[in-house]
Amino acid sequence: MDVVHAMKLYINKMVDDAGPGIKALLMDKETISIISIVYAQSDMLQKEVYLFEAIENYVPRQESLKFVKCIVFVRPTEKNITYLIRELKHPHFNNIISKTNINALAEVDEFEVVKDVQEFYADYLAINSHTFSLNVKSCYQNVHHWNPISFQRITQGIISILLSLNRCPLIRYQSSSEMAKRLAEQIRQTIAKENVLFDTNTSTESQPILLILDRKFDPITPLLNQWTYQAMLHELLTIANNRVSLANVPGVAKELKEIVLSQEQDEFYQKNLYLNYGEICSNIKCLMEDFQQKTQQQKKIETIADMKSFIETYPQFRKMSGTVTKHVTLIDEICRIVNASSLLEVSESEQELISTGNHSESLKRISKLISSDKIRNCDAIRLTLLYALTYQNNSNYDIRGLCRLLERRNMNPGDIKIINQLMEFCGLKQRTGGKGTTTTPEILTTEHVRAFTKKVIKGFRGVENIYTQHTPVIKDLIEDLYRCRLREILYPFLGSVQQRERPQEIIIFIIGGITYEESLTVYNLNRQLQGTKILLGGSIVHNSKSFLDEIRCACQYHSAETAEPTVMGSSSHHNSGNTGALASIINKIENL
Structure with missing residues (x-):
């Protein structure tokens, strides 16, 4: 179950099927990302693909380039079909296409230029071998319901994953989430409808398990600061389609305004992907020293033999130079943010809090930090959110006091409103169904945090790094599923068919997004749990900012439906015009 390998097989096949000679590749904005995340442009040039066009921007040429073979690789959407009707050559669709659309294409192919039409199930981003994303930014129309467009896209993406891996799984879902149940049912219906495509599953002795979860099951993980390389880059700088933008960083060279990160092309990145902050800094120092040594050797060209050696090693030397420059720039910016924002102190408080x-x-500790001007507003908000999630049912719960501290930072009440929105999205009432008891033990109430902490401490006994102690809830779920202990009342099978033996393959999909910390957890579990392969996917890969953006989007409609005028009780201070708005927000938080 290697999604990068599956993706490369499809791309290689579509290029090979076109035969030798000059080729053009016509894509849409989504398939451009799908291809670029596994292949560099230089790799495609080696396959004789010399021209790359976006179908949205494509203007048909007046002259006919009959010597160029055009490979069209697009999603089977109505808009793309319209574009294709305008210009036909050699289309490949990355998911199931309807017969109606094929007929529409055939009718306009007057000159019979289409050689064949194929479905290549490459409708997802292969982040790495065990992780995939569908790059859907907003799943929720409100707190409880699907955005219809996202629902269709995610259904198609999961079907694509299953077909590309040649798997027909048993489906389990989070019972407390209507969205998870609906997605599970839609996937089962699609499998039944396309039963011919799914009738070739003979690759494993037991059926794989597809477990569908809702991000509400663990809102803690996306809110934490990260300290492994890939996760830090995404949290502090944001990784989008394997690219990091440094356009807003002062003093950065023009060629480093956008940096490409590829595990396939970049050995340093591949080796340091999951290492922590201290190890990364040490390794970049060693890389620089090695590079300086090679630089000195390159200067000593005194004989013909030296010149020959230089010419032979120059490509590797130039590649190493680019690697050093790229990662020194990234790590330098990470270090600047960590130091300027007191992230070590903030992160230690986060770990202690949860x-x-x-x-x-x-x-006491987070109140002191929130009152300090050393930390960023976004970190002050996240500390407050973590407190609200962890201690909402504590008798001394003081969200009111923390909101007052946020207001003293001159934060806009609209920014503080995210606390209210988070509690609407995944607060205690959302997690319990309003009954006062949790429907799933994995939700991080105060009591669960204590029990969970014992597992964390046991798992990290002897580990001194206090900044990476947190273990995502997904680890417990996968281990329980692996040991056949995952409770069916909480995560039921869809349909009457059930599996009692240990699963050999597990696919986890999280509605509302995954994190790189969870990807690391799955990476480690794949190494630890012998005989079982685990694949993690989600609607998107979140950092704390994108997670909060998704919550804001989910709560916009929900808040409009449920909003009622609220009046705050007596207040001891503040005459600001924002006081009434803040009071309303606080009252809503306390009532959630």
Whole structure:
């Protein structure tokens, strides 16, 4: 179950099927990302693909370039079909296409230029061998319901994953999520409808398990600061389609305004992907020293033999130079943000907050940090959110006091409103169905945090790094599923068919997005759990900013439906015109 390998097989096949000679590749904005994340442009040039066009921007040429073979690789959408009707050559669709659309294409192919039409199930981003994303930014129309467009896209993406891996799984879902149940049912219906495509599953002795979850099951993980390389890059700088933008960083060279990160092309990145901050800094120092040594050797060209050696090693030397420059620039910017924003202190407080269960100490510590001008507003908000999620049912819960501290930072009440929105999205009432008891033990109430912490401490006994102690909830779920202990009342099978033996293959899909920390967890579990392969996917790969953006989007419609005028009780201070708005926000938070 290697999604990068599956993606490369499809791309290689479509290029090989076109035969030798000059080729052009016509794509849409989504398939451009799908291809570029696994192949560099130089790789495609080696396959004789010399021209790359976006179908949205494509203007048909007046002259006919009969010597160029055009490979069209697009999603089977109505808009793309319209574009294709305008210009036909050699289309490949990355998911199932309807017969109606094929007939529409055939009718306009007057000169019979279409050689063949194929479905290549490459409708997802292969982040790495065990992780995929569908790059859908917003799943929720409100807190409880699907955005219809996202629902269709995610259904298609999961079907594509299953077909590309040649798998027909048993489906389990999070019972507390209507969205998870609906997606599970839609996938089962699609499998039944396309039963011919799914009738070739003979690759494993037991059926794989597809477990569908809703991001509400663990809102803690996307809110935490990260300390492994890939996760830090995404949290602090944002990775989009394997690219990091440094356009807003002062003093950065023009060629480094956008940096491409590829595990396939970049050995340093591949080796340091999951290493922590200290190890990365040490390794970049070693890389620089090695590069400086090679630079000195290159200067000593005294004989013909030296010149020959230089010419032979120059491509590797130039590649190493690019690697050093790229990662020194990235790590330098990461270090600047960490130091300027006191992220070590913030992160230590986060870990203490979610793991110790000591309310008074946690409140005292984060209150001090929120009152400090050393930390960023976004970190002050995240500390408050973590406190609200962890201690909402504590008798001394003081979200009101923390909101007052946020207001003193001159934060807009609209920014503070995210606390209210988060609690609407995944607060205690959302997690319990309004019954006062959690429907799933994995939700991080105060009592669960204490039990969870014991597991964390046991798992990290002897580990001194206090900044990476947190373990995502998904680890417990996968281990329970692996040991056949995952409770069916909480994660039921869809349909009457059930599996009692240990699964050999597990596919986890999270509605509302995954994180790189969870990807690392799955990477480690794949190494630890012998005989079982695990694949993790989600609607998108989140950092804290994108996660909060998704919550804002989900709560816009929901808040409009449920909003009621609220009046705050007596207040001891503040005459600001924003006080009434803040009071309304606080009252809503306390009532959630």
